[in-house]
Each structure stands twice: as structure tokens, then as C-alpha cells.
Amino acid sequence: MSFQGDVIGWVATHRRHHAFTDRPGDPHSPYRYGTHLRGQLRGLLHAHVGWLFRNDRTPPERYAPDLLADRDIRAVARAFPALCVLTLALPFAAGWAIGGTWVYGVTALLWAGLVRIALLHHVTWSVNSLCHMIGERPFRTRCHDRATNLWLLALLSFGESGHNLHHADPTSARHGVDRGQLDPSAAVIxxxxRLGWVHDVRWPTADRVAARRA
Known part of the structure; x- marks a missing residue:
């Protein structure tokens, strides 16, 4: 419903990003064109949105075979077009039901549908771009990996801008582990x-976090 592609394709791209972070093979590294100013500006645009328009398919067969083998996940992936329709139809229907006219429906579609999706996309893209160029790096990552923590995006990204820890410890269910860091995603998980809907969650421990400190 976020309009960011089907779940299998999304996961495959994300895993490829982790496999080749900020080096050749990374689908959306801002360092694709070098570290000089012109290259950085071009790379920032590429990492933010330009990579979506390149003919650089990430094969799920290589990066997400476990999801391809899961019948339930395949069903969710196939439902992507219907979910896109639903994520726009719901605000339109709610606006019409509350306001009583199609004008209210269209207004709700604009703000709770299109504007919401646009904002969500730019926040996600900012994690790809800004969170590899600006911010703090309190945790060690691989030599080419320049993922950062950018606190300005923490609330908008639901905690995903704690990107440095995510790259230092990709299986951790919490990204914001230091005092004052917001991580609403971890609260949802x-x-x-506690409801029993997910299991085997990998929560960070003090020793695990300390071992990854820079």
C-alpha cells in the first residue's frame, strides 16, 4: 500500500544494497559517480530517485529465493496492483462518506492519498541518499559502507534513519539504540x-551494540 513495489522485489533490492553497499553493484549508492562535488551531486540525485529509472533489474531468484519459495509472500507480491488501488480508494471513500460529496472524496484522495504517498517516497529515498552522505557514524561498517544516522529524519522515517546501526547490524529489529533516538518501528514490532503475530525477533543487547561501536 506504500506504492514502493511488490514485497519480493523490494526485499531483493534491499538485500543487494547491503551486499554491495556504496561500491559497484549497489543499486542506489550516492557514490556511484565519485567523491568530487559534481559526482556527489549527481550521485545524490541518483540515490534519491534516479536509480528507479535505470535498466538495472535485481533478480529475486538470486537475492530473495526464500521469499519466492513462500506461498503466502508470493500471494502478497501478486496483490501489489490491487493494494495500490486500495491505498487510493480508501481515502477517497472515507472523504466522501464523511463529507457527503465527491469533492470531499477528491480532497481526501489528494491529501491522504497522493500527498501521503509522495511524502513517504521522498522520506524513503532520503534514507537511500542523505543517510549515506550526512550524519553520524557511531558504529563500524564494512570499509566501503558509509551509512549514517540522521536524526532529522527519525520521526518521518519511523526510525529508519538510524541507518548506520542498520548497516552495522542488519538483523537488529531496533535501529535507534542510543539515548533520545526515536524508533517507532521498533515499538510496532x-x-x-507481544500479540504473537511475529516471532524470533532479534533485539539488540548491550554486548551486541558495544561490539559494533566504532
Whole structure:
């Protein structure tokens, strides 16, 4: 419903990004064109949105074979077009039901549909671009990996801008581990875990975090 592609393709691209972070093979590294100013500006645009328009397919057969083998996940992936329609139809229907006219429906479609999706996309793209160029790097990553923590994006990204820890410890369910760091995603995961809807969650421990400090 976020309009960011089907779940299998999304995961495959993300895993490829982790496999080749900020080096050749990374689908959306801002360092694709070098570290000089012109290259950085061009790379920032590429990492933010330009990579979506390149003919550089990420094969799920290589990067997400486990998801391809999962019948339920395949069903969710096939439902992507219908979910895109639903994510626009719901605000339109709610606006019409609350306001009583199609004008209210269109207004709701604009703000709760199109504007919401546009904002969500730019926040996600900013994690790809800004969170590899600007911010702090309190945790060690691989030699080419320049993922950062950017606190300005923490609330908008639901905690995903704690990107440095995510790259230092990709399986951690919490990205914001230091005092004052917001991570609403971790709170949602914790709630789902307590409801019994998810299991085998990998929460960070003090020793695990300390071992990854720069």
C-alpha cells in the first residue's frame, strides 16, 4: 500500500544494497559517480530517485529465493496492483462518506492519498541518499559502507534513519539504540511480538551494540 513495489522485489533490492553497499553493484549508492562535488551531486540525485529509472533489474531468484519459495509472500507480491488501488480508494471513500460529496472524496484522495504517498517516497529515498552522505557514524561498517544516522529524519522515517546501526547490524529489529533516538518501528514490532503475530525477533543487547561501536 506504500506504492514502493511488490514485497519480493523490494526485499531483493534491499538485500543487494547491503551486499554491495556504496561500491559497484549497489543499486542506489550516492557514490556511484565519485567523491568530487559534481559526482556527489549527481550521485545524490541518483540515490534519491534516479536509480528507479535505470535498466538495472535485481533478480529475486538470486537475492530473495526464500521469499519466492513462500506461498503466502508470493500471494502478497501478486496483490501489489490491487493494494495500490486500495491505498487510493480508501481515502477517497472515507472523504466522501464523511463529507457527503465527491469533492470531499477528491480532497481526501489528494491529501491522504497522493500527498501521503509522495511524502513517504521522498522520506524513503532520503534514507537511500542523505543517510549515506550526512550524519553520524557511531558504529563500524564494512570499509566501503558509509551509512549514517540522521536524526532529522527519525520521526518521518519511523526510525529508519538510524541507518548506520542498520548497516552495522542488519538483523537488529531496533535501529535507534542510543539515548533520545526515536524508533517507532521498533515499538510496532514489539507490539506485534507481544500479540504473537511475529516471532524470533532479534533485539539488540548491550554486548551486541558495544561490539559494533566504532
Amino acid at each position: 514489539r507490539l506485534l511480538e
